[in-house]
Amino acid sequence: MVKNLKRFQKLARREGGAQAAEDLDIIPATFVLPQARHHTAPHTAPQAARVTPDQCVQQARVETRLHVDYALFVEEFKRQPDTTWIMKPSSKSQGKGIFLCRKLQQVKKWSANCMPPALRNSQDSYVVSRYLDRPLLISGKKFDLRLYVCVTSYKPLTAYLSNLGFARFCSEKYTTDQMELDNPYIHLTNVAIQKHGDEYNDKHGNKWGLDCLRLYLESTRGLEATDQLFKDMDACVVKSLRAVQGIMVNDKHCFELYGYDLLIDDALKPWLIEVNASPSLSTTNMADRLLKFKVISDVLSLVTPLDWCMPGGSDTEAGAALAARELKAGLDLMASSGPRERVGSFRLIFNEQAEQDAAKLRRSMSDTHGHAPLAWYAGGTGARRSASAQRSGVGDPGQHLSATIARPRSALPSYH
Numbered sequence: 001m002v003k004n005l006k007r008f009q010k011l012a013r014r015e016g017g018a019q020a021a022e023d024l025d026i027i028p029a030t031f032v033l034p035q036a037r038h039h040t041a042p043h044t045a046p047q048a049a050r051v052t053p054d055q056c057v058q059q060a061r062v063e064t065r066l067h068v069d070y071a072l073f074v075e076e077f078k079r080q081p082d083t084t085w086i087m088k089p090s091s092k093s094q095g096k097g098i099f100l101c102r103k104l105q106q107v108k109k110w111s112a113n114c115m116p117p118a119l120r121n122s123q124d125s126y127v128v129s130r131y132l133d134r135p136l137l138i139s140g141k142k143f144d145l146r147l148y149v150c151v152t153s154y155k156p157l158t159a160y161l162s163n164l165g166f167a168r169f170c171s172e173k174y175t176t177d178q179m180e181l182d183n184p185y186i187h188l189t190n191v192a193i194q195k196h197g198d199e200y201n202d203k204h205g206n207k208w209g210l211d212c213l214r215l216y217l218e219s220t221r222g223l224e225a226t227d228q229l230f231k232d233m234d235a236c237v238v239k240s241l242r243a244v245q246g247i248m249v250n251d252k253h254c255f256e257l258y259g260y261d262l263l264i265d266d267a268l269k270p271w272l273i274e275v276n277a278s279p280s281l282s283t284t285n286m287a288d289r290l291l292k293f294k295v296i297s298d299v300l301s302l303v304t305p306l307d308w309c310m311p312g313g314s315d316t317e318a319g320a321a322l323a324a325r326e327l328k329a330g331l332d333l334m335a336s337s338g339p340r341e342r343v344g345s346f347r348l349i350f351n352e353q354a355e356q357d358a359a360k361l362r363r364s365m366s367d368t369h370g371h372a373p374l375a376w377y378a379g380g381t382g383a384r385r386s387a388s389a390q391r392s393g394v395g396d397p398g399q400h401l402s403a404t405i406a407r408p409r410s411a412l413p414s415y416h
Helices: 002-016 018-022 045-049 053-079 104-114 210-220 223-247 286-303 317-337 352-369 387-392 397-404
Strands: 030-033 085-089 099-101 126-130 141-154 157-162 166-169 207-209 256-264 270-276 346-351
Touching (some): 002 018, 002 223, 030 053, 157 223, 157 286, 166 210, 207 210, 346 352
Antiparallel strands (some): 030 126, 085 099, 141 157, 141 166, 157 346, 166 207
């Protein structure tokens, strides 16, 4: 994801200028570093005999790219000597192997195999990012967001976002004190880590639903700023998907459910921290269980043809074949009829086919009348409207957003 976002940003700068590239500034400064033991070449003679020349060239390219990234990181580190950096292995989850550092010497020791003991024999590369040391705090505690995104097609891109995401809180109050850099209960929001802390609350699991978070932000930052934040979160998801769209294998009969981790800074800017291709659906309490059950149920409703049900006799070979044919026919019909605006907790945030159709219409009208009609693009929503619709108020994205994001109606629960 990191490399594809950087590539996408370079393309945007080349084609749209500095402003277009700045609009894609959704991740902190990030680099991929090799471990000292990360060798792509085989170690034994039998392994070496099985490697083709093309594979050797590819391995050399990977090794070179990783070391170039390390050199760029060192240069950036020296430009910002007082910055905190967060390092994590690229293929681990649940906070395993993550640590913070403020001195280049710490990184050099790590590169000499002084990384955490559990990972000393790992072959993974590490991702190092500038630590966002001014996060938005609630009750003095740091938190991040887990959002569920369902992609039903990459070509054209069709993406949905669930309103059943949640905020995950640290159990201890935030501080930038260097003596506390190694305290995971202050800096890391992963439930797998926080549940071992003395201050962890197993009743609510250190979590708020998005509706509670929105209510809090509306009361402390105002409705307009909160609405803008949620629009920016939509746009952040869409931009990241557009960045990887070109390399994804598309199949109209497949879908992906992603777990997006975002962090909000104290200026209410959302930053993309991580995208999980296999988000954890384990639960820690009843509220968590109900939320994730609803997410799974809504995903199945989203990707299954309307009114489709398993035909009788599907437990036999002939019945199973019939069920597969009927399901495929239903999926083909869904693909040809276009995406639905909302299914359960999921709402459509990007519809590339509609974007392409609107662009064709504008070109056609421009050829006919000599000018293009007034239109706008609502970043992240995939919606467009004409000048007449704008005057009449039809299709107002602000109205659409407020209508599709569930408004909290109950009092904000205490987080103590």
